[in-house]
Amino acid sequence: MDGGVLSTKELIREEARRLGFPTVGFAQALLPPEARERLDAFLAEGWHGQMGWMEERREQRSQPRALWPEVVSVISLGLDYGPGYDPLASLERRDRATISCYAQGRDYHDVVKKRLKQLGQWMVHRFRGSELKVFVDTAPVMEKPLAQRAGLGWQGKHTNLVSRSHGSWLFLGEIYTTLALPPDAPERDHCGSCRACLDACPTAAFPAPYRLDARRCISYLTIEHRGPIPEALRPAMGNRIYGCDDCLAACPWNKFARISREAQFAARHEVAPRLAELAALDDAAFRARYSGSPIKRIGRDRFVRNVAIAIGNSGDASLRPVAERLAADADPVVAEAGAWARGRLAHA
Numbered sequence: 001m002d003g004g005v006l007s008t009k010e011l012i013r014e015e016a017r018r019l020g021f022p023t024v025g026f027a028q029a030l031l032p033p034e035a036r037e038r039l040d041a042f043l044a045e046g047w048h049g050q051m052g053w054m055e056e057r058r059e060q061r062s063q064p065r066a067l068w069p070e071v072v073s074v075i076s077l078g079l080d081y082g083p084g085y086d087p088l089a090s091l092e093r094r095d096r097a098t099i100s101c102y103a104q105g106r107d108y109h110d111v112v113k114k115r116l117k118q119l120g121q122w123m124v125h126r127f128r129g130s131e132l133k134v135f136v137d138t139a140p141v142m143e144k145p146l147a148q149r150a151g152l153g154w155q156g157k158h159t160n161l162v163s164r165s166h167g168s169w170l171f172l173g174e175i176y177t178t179l180a181l182p183p184d185a186p187e188r189d190h191c192g193s194c195r196a197c198l199d200a201c202p203t204a205a206f207p208a209p210y211r212l213d214a215r216r217c218i219s220y221l222t223i224e225h226r227g228p229i230p231e232a233l234r235p236a237m238g239n240r241i242y243g244c245d246d247c248l249a250a251c252p253w254n255k256f257a258r259i260s261r262e263a264q265f266a267a268r269h270e271v272a273p274r275l276a277e278l279a280a281l282d283d284a285a286f287r288a289r290y291s292g293s294p295i296k297r298i299g300r301d302r303f304v305r306n307v308a309i310a311i312g313n314s315g316d317a318s319l320r321p322v323a324e325r326l327a328a329d330a331d332p333v334v335a336e337a338g339a340w341a342r343g344r345l346a347h348a
């Protein structure tokens with residue numbers, strides 16, 4: 001590689017760090033055929049549940065050049081969100097809600113996208129004639145395999161990217177660029193014989209290591225799944241009302257993770273609010289409370305459906321009147337969950 005190309009890469013890394021991305025890596029815009037095969041297998045099993053959008057644009061998802069033929073290199077960027085508290089501590093406080101630590105602060109989509117755009121503008125200005133596109137989460141991009149190839153970490157047995165310096169607490173974003181940048185060394189798997197994440201899952205959502213049946217995952221059930229949640233899975237949800245951190249928190253590599261310095265990810269409300277308080281939210285109050293948070297996306301009805309299930313799991317007789325009120329909710333899915341909770345609390 002000539003010095004000019006190397007310095008381009010180092011300049012980008014430096015600017016990315018200045019913008020607050022602690023980890024940055026470079027890869028060719030190519031994914032191996034396994035990425036496509038594994039995506040096909042996941043979809044063929046139906047493990048994506050109601051996430052029908054995963055079936056669309058498979059070609060683009062599994063091959064960067066199918067999404068954008070001009071792309072030459074992929075820059076993977078990670079922003080850490082290590083919590084400054086034990087994310088599982090609230091699981092025992094049964095009159096309270098457990099909300100995933102990724103969703104306690106400002107929506108990472110907005111925070112990461114804004115930074116990616118700033119970096120992109122800087123690159124377009126600095127490297128005239130180059131073009132780029134920025135992505136975080138929602139585009140048809142396989143972010144984890146790309147980040148592994150760029151050396152940010154490896155896909156652990158819980159399927160998420162684990163970093164030696166940030167553990168499991170890392171959001172991912174990418175810049176697809178027409179610049180030819182020398183790739184970094186891919187990270188290798190450091191899971192070894194560990195299986196802590198697999199054993200920690202409350203709903204047994206891993207049919208095998210590295211493979212997730214999303215339909216059983218509490219993150220999917222509370223965020224993506226519309227309509228009533230299958231009854232058999234409700235008891236294991238406990239008081240988790242938005243996302244789930246159990247498999248991530250179990251990972252021994254988190255001991256190297258620092259607490260995130262990102263002020264925007266700091267909790268904006270009480271970390272574990274009272275279920276009774278959340279059950280009382282109407283549409284306007286829900287929107288006001290969760291404006292700018294990822295939670296807003298699921299809407300009041302899906303959110304209160306999840307709260308009703310947590311109430312049913314609370315074993316707390318003082319929440320019976322709350323369950324009673326939810327059973328009469330105008331939304332039929334909330335009402336069904338409320339009636340289920342009322343039944344569960346009848347003998348509490």
Ligand code: B12
Pocket residue numbers: 034035038039042051100101102136137138139140141142143144145155158159160161162168169170171172173209210211212214217219220223224242243244245247248
């Ligand atoms: C769909 C989706 C979900 C779904 C499905 C999750 C999943 N694992 O597929 C649901 C709603 C359940 C979900 C949950 C969560 N998600 Co999500 N999700 C995504 C999304 C949009 C696509 C992921 C995808 O392509 N899945 C399809 C499957 C086929 O791909 P895969 O998981 O990579 O599967 C691989 C393995 O199965 C592996 N494999 C299969 N067999 C074998 C065998 C061996 C030996 C090996 C080595 C590998 C292997 O190969 C496959 C391809 O790489 C990405 C964003 C994106 N665009 O990439 C975010 C993303 C993965 N989610 C993210 C987060 C933070 C979460 C949660 C932690 C949120 C929470 N706290 O509630 C949970 C974690 C649950 C979990 N254990 O995965 C982050 C993860 C960041 C990171 N460090 O990895 C991402 C990258 C978003 C982002 N931009 O930051 N998510």
Ligand code: SF4
Pocket residue numbers: 158200201202203204205206212216217218219243244245246247248
């Ligand atoms: S997020 Fe929770 S439910 Fe989903 S796989 Fe991990 S531990 Fe299991």
Ligand code: SF4
Pocket residue numbers: 156157158162190191192194195196197198250251252253
């Ligand atoms: S908990 Fe263990 S098996 Fe799971 S991702 Fe971390 S190191 Fe790998």
